[in-house]
Amino acid sequence: MHDINLGLYFVSELVGTAMLLLLGGGVVANVILAKSKGLGGGTLMINWGWGLAVFAGVLVSSYSGAQLNPAVSIGLLVGGKIEFVQFLVAIAAQFVGAFLGAVLCWLAYHDHFDAEPDPANKLGVFSTGPGIRAYGWNLVTEIIATFVLVFVIFGFADYGDIEIGTPGSLGPLTAVPVALLVVGIGASLGGPTGYAINPARDLGPRIAHAVLPIKGKGSSDWSYAWVPVVGPLIGGTLAALAAGALLGLA
Numbered sequence: 208m209h210d211i212n213l214g215l216y217f218v219s220e221l222v223g224t225a226m227l228l229l230l231g232g233g234v235v236a237n238v239i240l241a242k243s244k245g246l247g248g249g250t251l252m253i254n255w256g257w258g259l260a261v262f263a264g265v266l267v268s269s270y271s272g273a274q275l276n277p278a279v280s281i282g283l284l285v286g287g288k289i290e291f292v293q294f295l296v297a298i299a300a301q302f303v304g305a306f307l308g309a310v311l312c313w314l315a316y317h318d319h320f321d322a323e324p325d326p327a328n329k330l331g332v333f334s335t336g337p338g339i340r341a342y343g344w345n346l347v348t349e350i351i352a353t354f355v356l357v358f359v360i361f362g363f364a365d366y367g368d369i370e371i372g373t374p375g376s377l378g379p380l381t382a383v384p385v386a387l388l389v390v391g392i393g394a395s396l397g398g399p400t401g402y403a404i405n406p407a408r409d410l411g412p413r414i415a416h417a418v419l420p421i422k423g424k425g426s427s428d429w430s431y432a433w434v435p436v437v438g439p440l441i442g443g444t445l446a447a448l449a450a451g452a453l454l455g456l457a
Contacts, residue, residue: 213296216271220300221307223268224275224407228308229315230260232412236312236332240319251394258390265382273382276405277301278443282357285447298407305411309333312412313419326425333412334428335401335435342434345400349438350445352396353404357446359388403435410436 234256237245245252265273272289274280277298284294312332313320323329330336337345363384393402403409410432417427 211293213292216293217296217300219268219271220274220297221304223264223271223273224301224304224411225308225311226267227260227264227275228305228408228412229311230263231257231408232309232312232332233315234260236316236319239323239328239331240316241323241328243316243319250397254390254393254397257393258386261389262382262386265385271297271300273385275301275407276356276439276443277407278353278405278439279357279360280443281440282361282443282447282450285444286361286451301407302411305407306415309412309415310419313415313421320424321422324423326423329421329424330416330426330428331401333416334409334432335403336428336431337400337434338398340431342431345431345434346438346441348396348399349403349435350442352392352400352402353439353442354446354449355392355396356388356404357443358450360385361446361450400435404439404442406436406439408435 234245234253237243237256238248238253240246261275264275268275271293272283274283274297280289280294280297280301283289284291289297316332320329320332327336363381389404392404396402413427413429413432416424
């Protein structure tokens, strides 16, 4: 712990999460906002876009282990891979980075947000929402999807330097299986809730939606906002416990 530069640790998570949200939000904007050249690209385009967003985010945040997600961070904490101070620094950076990434996405698509007539589509760029609003079942979906994410990440079983969580022998290629995993989760489990699987990914941009001067933006849907925060945190915790018990990785 004494060898870790917490300032760099914070910047690493901030930059990686901002990159994740800029490109992830960007693919959603490209597919659903009026007059975008990617309009109507479909769900799989969004799935692949988010996977590649994860790939880019992981590549630029190796110092902190490219957690980019409080659910992953809490899993690492429960699994004994990081210390509590690292956890706090990481999640603070993730929420700030997610907010900044969402702001950059809005700037990139500014005129398309103005041209989009549907407030729900504007919000959909920033945060997730359920296909069928049933909070209990929506929560279950987020728990299951995030469990898959964190459990499989633990299954990679190589975090390199355990003290700071940097990728191990795969080096930059560590980003590839994580990216493909996110594509797979989106394609398989993304239908009911839009697969937030990341509290920072949803809450940071939702706050950005609330405060940015977006023309005709409508509600930020705060009544649903707790689901993509609580569900992933539960899923990440359960995944770490299961990995310890079943994979011997705790």
